[in-house]
Amino acid sequence: MLTGKIALVTGAGRGIGREIALVLAANGATVIVNYNGSKESAEAVAAEIVQKGGSAEAIQCNVSDFAASEAFVKQVLDKYKKVDILVNNAGVTRDNLIMRMTEEDYDTVLDTNLKGAFHMIRHLSRSFIKQRGGKIINISSVSGVLGNAGQANYSASKAGLIGLTKSVAREFASRGVNVNAVAPGFIDTDMTKNMTEDAKKTLSSMIPMGKMGSTKNIADLVLFLAGDGSDYITGQVICVDGGMCI
Ligand SMILES: NC(=O)c1ccc[n+]([C@@H]2O[C@H](COP(=O)([O-])OP(=O)(O)OC[C@H]3O[C@@H](n4cnc5c(N)ncnc54)[C@H](O)[C@@H]3O)[C@@H](O)[C@H]2O)c1
Numbered sequence: 001m002l003t004g005k006i007a008l009v010t011g012a013g014r015g016i017g018r019e020i021a022l023v024l025a026a027n028g029a030t031v032i033v034n035y036n037g038s039k040e041s042a043e044a045v046a047a048e049i050v051q052k053g054g055s056a057e058a059i060q061c062n063v064s065d066f067a068a069s070e071a072f073v074k075q076v077l078d079k080y081k082k083v084d085i086l087v088n089n090a091g092v093t094r095d096n097l098i099m100r101m102t103e104e105d106y107d108t109v110l111d112t113n114l115k116g117a118f119h120m121i122r123h124l125s126r127s128f129i130k131q132r133g134g135k136i137i138n139i140s141s142v143s144g145v146l147g148n149a150g151q152a153n154y155s156a157s158k159a160g161l162i163g164l165t166k167s168v169a170r171e172f173a174s175r176g177v178n179v180n181a182v183a184p185g186f187i188d189t190d191m192t193k194n195m196t197e198d199a200k201k202t203l204s205s206m207i208p209m210g211k212m213g214s215t216k217n218i219a220d221l222v223l224f225l226a227g228d229g230s231d232y233i234t235g236q237v238i239c240v241d242g243g244m245c246i
Contacts, residue, residue: 001027001028001227002024002027002028002029002084002085002226002227003028003029004028005028005029005030005084005085005226006029006030006032006076006080006081006082006083006084006085007021007024007025007029007030007031007032007083007084007085007086007087007226008031008032008034008076008083008085008086008087008120008124009021009024009031009032009033009034009087009089010034010061010063010087010088010089010090010116010120011034011035011036011063011089011090011091012031012033012034012035012042012045012087012089013033013035013037013038013041013042013045013058014037014038014041014045014189014190015189015190015191015215016089016139016184016187016189016215016218016219017087017089017090017139018041018045018215019215019216019218019219020087020089020215020218020219020222021033021045021049021056022045022048022049022219023216023219023220023222023223024085024087024219024222024223024226025049025052025054025055025056026052026054027223027227028054029084029085029226030054030055030056030080031046031049031054031055031056031057032056032057032059032076032080032083033045033046033049033056033057033058033059034058034059034060034061034063034072034090035058035059035060036060036061036062036063036090039058039060042058042060043058045058046058059072059075059076063088063090063112063116063117063119063120064108064111064112064115064116064119065119066115066119069116069119069120069123070119070123072123073120073123073124073127074123077127082127082131083124083127083128083134084131084133084134084135085134085135085136085137085226086120086121086124086128086134086135086136086137087137087139087222087226088116088117088120088121088136088137088138088139088161089139090112090113090116091112091113091139091141091157091191092108092109092112092113093109093151093154093191093194093195094106094108094109094153094154095150095151095154095195095196095199096150097149097150098152101152101153105153106152106153109153109154109156109157110153110156110157110160112157113154113157113158113160113161114156114157114158114160114161114164117138117161117164118164121136121164121168121179125172128172128175128177129172129175129177132175132176132177133175133176133177134176134177134178135177135178135179135180135225135226135227135230136165136168136172136177136178136179136180137179137180137181137182137222137225137226138161138164138165138179138180138181138182139161139181139182139184139218140158140159140161140162140165140181140182140183140237141154141155141158141183141184142183142184142185142186142239142241142244142245143155143158144156144157144158144159144160144161144162144183145158145159145162145183145237145239145245146206146244146245147159148199148202148203149198149199149202150196150198150199150202151199158183161181162181162183162237165179165180165181165235165237166235169234169235170235172234173234173235178225178230178231178233178234179234179235180225180230180233180234180235180236180237180238181236181237181238182218182221182222182225182237182238182240183237183238183239183240183241183245184213184217184218184239184240184241185203185207185212185213185239185240185241185242185244185245186200186203186204186207186212186213186241186242186244187212187213187214187215187217187218188212188213188214188215189215192212203244206244207241207242207243207244208242208243208244208246209242209243210242211242212242213240213241213242217240218240221238221240225238
């Protein structure tokens, strides 16, 4: 159980982040439901948690903004005094073949997926080190492990997240802070609905189990990594992908 733990999940208003927020809360954590899109969706997630007897608050922050992330972390620490579990889930895609990819497509994806995680870890690092314990879980992707045609920006951001995970895991290992990455395969969410048909086809043909995964498949692993069961696991990249990365 995660009773007494404070969990912060970025981009938790829908999809995988929403499921992670619900599962962590169902297991006793107080959850900060971060969002940068729809306020209504994020507040609905928090309300659902509270209605089920849990504790949650929706807070807006664009994690790709260094200063805004710093203010967000300060707001959370002022109120909750600590963060035990940080899940860097916020992510975007701007798929295109490299020859057609604009600088803006590249920067937006890197700024959100990779720099966003850096901002959150950076601003919470003092707190994590001081409390000598905690779990950081970065949501990467099989695209960061294998690469994917049409997703050069996204794959670069998710591969970068793996490097970030391993380096911070080494920095924090002696302080009892575990840092791991989860690499989802092809999961049924709004994000995959937006993928080009070509990218979908390429990915589907690569799944040995022959089917898409669910948001629950990802949240169940995050729950394990957030709890005591993962105390001796750090710097790992765990694929939840129906065998894509075998
Ligand atoms: N769906 C998949 O198949 C799949 C596969 C591999 C990895 N992932 C990763 O899982 C994570 C969640 O994906 P999803 O499928 O639920 O997508 P989604 O688009 O449904 O959710 C992403 C969430 O991130 C939020 N977000 C975007 N930019 C943000 C910002 N700057 N600040 C704060 N929040 C921001 C969005 O508002 C949204 O709520 C992403 O990091 C994604 O890359 C998804």
